[in-house]
Amino acid sequence: MQDAAGGTRTLTIVRQEHSLGAARDLEFGIELLGLARTGKVGPTLRTYRPAPTVAFGQRDAHLPGFEAAARACRDLGFEPLVRKAGGRAAAYHEGTLVIDHVEPNADAIAGAKGRFAFFGEMLAGALRGAGVHAAVGEIPGEYCPGEFSVHGLNPADPQHPVKLIGTAQRVVSGGWLFSSVIVVENSTPIREVLTASYEALGLDWDPATAGAVTDLVPGLDVAAIENAVIDAYAGYASLSYAHFSTLR
Secondary structure (H helix, E strand, O other): OEOOOOOEOEEEEEEOOOOOOHHHHHHHHHHHHHHHHOOOOOOEEEEEOOOOEEEEOOOHHHOOOHHHHHHHHHHOOOEEEEOOOOOOOEEEOOOEEEEEEEEEEOOHHHHHHHHHHHHHHHHHHHHHHOOOEEEEOOOOOOOOOOOOOEEEEEOOEEEEEEEEEEEEEEEEOEEEEEEEEEEOOOOHHHHHHHHHHHHHHOOOOOHHHEOOHHHHOOOOOHHHHHHHHHHHHOOOOEEEEEOHHHHO
16 A cells, blocks of 8 residues: 555545536546646545436547437437547446546656556456456457456356446546446446447447446445445555545
């Protein structure tokens, strides 16, 4: 639990009890990064359950089918937004857990790829601790593909992994934001809205790769996965807790 300077690393856990709305939730993560890079907050982990959202990547927004994709999202009850971090479109709703981890860091760019590997494995370990057969690595045909996505396996059907966690990172001078989305419950609407979005954008993907934790281990819920993630972070840093109002 030591930082690069040999001191003790402390991470403040802030549970956001209610969504601020799709756009505001996304904006607040960037604002939190700004607070970290200017030294107004230390290492902080914000967790929340979001409103139904499809977060498109910057490249998606420049494709001819973007407006049609956005309309399809709204028709299915999801708010289309364009995020500053990450790749292709990803969807989430109240059955998912979003984790925004910010830290001040004078040399944030240097450790970017290492953070993907480190936190990807940490999150996979958190899922394994909750009873999910999870591992790090891109699976063929996944939405918003990434080398450090976390996927899960159904022991009864190990040939068909499903994506459970997508990670993204934003690095600025003086700090970094590492965002993770864990799909825990109710994967059906996520598959539906991603199918409509990717079709409108003209992008190929395999809807069978989109799943949720409860598709693999029935009985788990967002609260259980949140506790498992925080337990995993206890091996990374000394934890403290603060009310969400302290960030506003």
